[in-house]
Amino acid sequence: MGWIQDYQPAGGLWLSALLAALPIIVLLVSLGVLKRSAHLSAGLALVTALAVALFLYRMPVGLAFDSAAMGVVFGVWSVAWIAFNAVYFHNMTVATGRFDNIKTVLAGFSEDRRLQALLIAFGFGALLEGVAGGGSPIAITAAMMAALGFPPVKAVVLALLANTAPVAFGGLGNPLIVLGRITAPIVGLKPDHATDLFTAMVGRQVPILALIIPAFLIVVLAGWKRMVEVWPAVLTAGLAFAAMQFVASNYISPSLVDVMAALTGMAALWVLTRFWQPKTVWRFDGEEPTAPKVPESVGAAAKPAHGALYAWTPYVILIIAIFASRIGSIFTHLPTWLDLSKLLHKADWIFAWPGLNKEVIQHAPITAKNTPYAASFTFDFLFSPGTIALIAAIIAGLVMGATPGKLLATYRKTMYQMRWAAFTIFMILAIAFVMNYSGATQTLGLALATTGAVFPLFSAYIGWLGVFLTGSDASTNSLFGPMQVISAQQLHISPILAGATNTSGGVMGKMISPQNLSIGATAIGQSGKEGSLLRQTFLWSLALTGVVGIISLLQSTILSFMVPQ
Numbered sequence: 001m002g003w004i005q006d007y008q009p010a011g012g013l014w015l016s017a018l019l020a021a022l023p024i025i026v027l028l029v030s031l032g033v034l035k036r037s038a039h040l041s042a043g044l045a046l047v048t049a050l051a052v053a054l055f056l057y058r059m060p061v062g063l064a065f066d067s068a069a070m071g072v073v074f075g076v077w078s079v080a081w082i083a084f085n086a087v088y089f090h091n092m093t094v095a096t097g098r099f100d101n102i103k104t105v106l107a108g109f110s111e112d113r114r115l116q117a118l119l120i121a122f123g124f125g126a127l128l129e130g131v132a133g134g135g136s137p138i139a140i141t142a143a144m145m146a147a148l149g150f151p152p153v154k155a156v157v158l159a160l161l162a163n164t165a166p167v168a169f170g171g172l173g174n175p176l177i178v179l180g181r182i183t184a185p186i187v188g189l190k191p192d193h194a195t196d197l198f199t200a201m202v203g204r205q206v207p208i209l210a211l212i213i214p215a216f217l218i219v220v221l222a223g224w225k226r227m228v229e230v231w232p233a234v235l236t237a238g239l240a241f242a243a244m245q246f247v248a249s250n251y252i253s254p255s256l257v258d259v260m261a262a263l264t265g266m267a268a269l270w271v272l273t274r275f276w277q278p279k280t281v282w283r284f285d286g287e288e289p290t291a292p293k294v295p296e297s298v299g300a301a302a303k304p305a306h307g308a309l310y311a312w313t314p315y316v317i318l319i320i321a322i323f324a325s326r327i328g329s330i331f332t333h334l335p336t337w338l339d340l341s342k343l344l345h346k347a348d349w350i351f352a353w354p355g356l357n358k359e360v361i362q363h364a365p366i367t368a369k370n371t372p373y374a375a376s377f378t379f380d381f382l383f384s385p386g387t388i389a390l391i392a393a394i395i396a397g398l399v400m401g402a403t404p405g406k407l408l409a410t411y412r413k414t415m416y417q418m419r420w421a422a423f424t425i426f427m428i429l430a431i432a433f434v435m436n437y438s439g440a441t442q443t444l445g446l447a448l449a450t451t452g453a454v455f456p457l458f459s460a461y462i463g464w465l466g467v468f469l470t471g472s473d474a475s476t477n478s479l480f481g482p483m484q485v486i487s488a489q490q491l492h493i494s495p496i497l498a499g500a501t502n503t504s505g506g507v508m509g510k511m512i513s514p515q516n517l518s519i520g521a522t523a524i525g526q527s528g529k530e531g532s533l534l535r536q537t538f539l540w541s542l543a544l545t546g547v548v549g550i551i552s553l554l555q556s557t558i559l560s561f562m563v564p565q
Contacts, residue, residue: 130258
């Protein structure tokens with residue numbers, strides 16, 4: 001028969017929910033109050049989750065530790081493998097010197113500080129988020145702008161504010177891949193199908209924000225009047241980015257959304273400046289605005305096509321590799337010999353987790369009747385975005401002139417760089433799996449369902465809180481994604497909408513996450529300025545999360561046609 005979950009082990013729903021939330025409370029207090037490291041905080045929270053499962057929910061010891069073990073393995077393959085190889089790809093561009101070529105192209109784009117901010121903070125930052133994530137967009141773009149003459153603190157604020165719309169699809173779509181795989185058993189879908197639905201839904205939320213963010217950046221940088229002076233650039237960057245973000249998320253792959261959207265936005269901005277320039281070049285106080293130079297190709301925006309193509313070659317290789325691996329999901333009914341996606345899937349290994357699969361029984365009100373909780377796992381050895389990123393990194397590295405020795409040395413460096421982040425990922429996923437299989441997540445979902453019709457608004461702030469403290473949208477989806485989905489099911493709201501809102505709301509917490517504030521301050525040599533950065537971004541973060549919540553609330557009611565079925 002199996003072990004039957006108990007959703008009110010303390011005798012009442014809210015007391016049970018409070019005790020069920022202890023692992024999350026320990027994680028948040030350790031991170032946010034005691035200022036402990038992420039990996040230590042996650043380890044303490046895992047111990048708490050196991051204690052709650054064993055002593056409150058009376059979960060058999062074997063099932064509790066089996067679920068934790070499955071969470072760790074899930075973290076290794078479905079999260080860390082993707083994140084690690086995405087960072088390795090970026091590190092290869094740095095190690096070969098190609099990244100310096102990219103910075104040269106960006107630095108020569110325009111003398112106008114507003115256009116520089118749009119291209120570097122919004123466009124290039126989104127590209128870095130799409131490839132590597134993990135704070136690299138903030139560190140790199142802030143340092144670049146500071147080097148170009150931006151006031152250091154202002155450079156970090158711009159980098160933090162810009163690092164919003166792309167975060168949901170960061171690290172080759174990792175947050176949504178995690179969300180799809182961890183909630184697939186709850187929504188009764190295959191992991192890839194669930195991932196595609198969540199990706200499409202987020203792609204119908206964050207592009208609305210992408211239309212706003214460029215104008216928002218320029219207003220923060222130079223004021224409303226100066227933003228209006230460059231409205232063609234603001235509109236072009238936002239519209240091009242948002243349009244491609246929608247197309248890629250709904251019709252291509254979560255792994256390519258940010259990369260394609262960022263390159264499209266930057267290319268559109270570059271093309272615009274071939275034919276248009278602001279009437280005056282805006283600089284900071286002490287720099288006199290002057291009429292822009294107008295050479296034959298309209299300003300410093302023009303760059304030799306060969307030079308630009310040379311600089312961006314690694315990213316072109318990455319796009320081709322991911323696009324080719326997903327070709328079967330983009331174009332249906334392809335001949336077998338041409339469907340690379342199907343060929344890569346032949347190496348998949350799917351198995352039921354021993355000792356856990358269907359040994360836990362869910363029941364009403366979570367399921368209509370007693371239902372065994374599946375625990376299956378898929379190793380998509382060749383199809384994984386992590387594997388594709390690794391292949392692309394090796395190919396790009398060789399094209400950029402790297403020797404096998406440099407490829408290996410960079411790989412070792414990346415392993416050392418990612419060691420504590422990987423450990424944190426393993427612990428977070430272990431917590432999520434223990435809470436899911438013990439029934440704690442279900443208890444919290446039932447409690448949140450009592451928020452009623454305003455749940456979609458509330459949902460955005462749950463995601464915001466998670467990213468604020470963990471600094472990671474993928475980690476937040478692991479912790480809160482199942483809870484949000486279950487809450488929505490109880491309220492007869494689309495679980496796809498709820499999971500997507502957890503993701504979209506979460507990205508707004510990125511700009512105030514202590515982890516990212518520290519990264520930004522360190523990048524400009526201003527350690528200790530984190531408090532100043534927080535004060536300049538906190539209210540914006542709250543307001544933008546509210547916008548996500550309102551969008552979600554409307555999509556749950558009068559705009560329900562926007563929710564993919």
